[in-house]
Amino acid sequence: MNCIFCKISQKEIPAQFVFEDEKFVAFEDIHPKAPVHILVLPKEHLASVLEAKGELIGTTVEIAKKIAAEKKLEGYKLVFNVGPAGGQVVEHLHLHLLGGWREKPGKVEV
Ligand code: AMP
Ligand code: ZN
Numbered sequence: 001m002n003c004i005f006c007k008i009s010q011k012e013i014p015a016q017f018v019f020e021d022e023k024f025v026a027f028e029d030i031h032p033k034a035p036v037h038i039l040v041l042p043k044e045h046l047a048s049v050l051e052a053k054g055e056l057i058g059t060t061v062e063i064a065k066k067i068a069a070e071k072k073l074e075g076y077k078l079v080f081n082v083g084p085a086g087g088q089v090v091e092h093l094h095l096h097l098l099g100g101w102r103e104k105p106g107k108v109e110v
Pocket of ligand 2: 003004005006007044045046091092
C-alpha cells in the first residue's frame, strides 16, 4: 500500500520518532504548525477515525497526553482531521498534538 504513514511506521521512510510501542508510533510533523507538532497514530492502516473503534481512538489520545506531559506542555490542541473536507491530506488515521506557545495559543490550521 502506498501510504506514507505506513512506510514511516515500518521504518521505510525516516522520521523523528518520539514514541513507539507494539501498536502505535508518534513522530514530529515535517511541516510544524506550532513550536511542538507531533503526530500520533496506530501502525495499523485505518483511513480515519470513521474506521476506528473508540478504544483505539482513546489509546491514541492517551499517548498524546503522555507525550504532552513529558514535554511539559502547559496546554495544547489535539486535532483529528477527518476526510478531505475536514482538511485530512494523509489517509492514515493520525492525531495532531500542537503546543509549546509561550503565552496565548496560536491559531492553527492543520
Ligand atoms: P492531515 O492534513 O491531517 O492529513 O495532516 C498530515 C500531516 O502530515 C501534515 O501536517 C504534514 O505536514 C505531515 N506530514 C506529511 N508527510 C510527512 C512526513 N514524511 N513526516 C512527517 N510528517 C509528515
Ligand atoms: Zn497507512
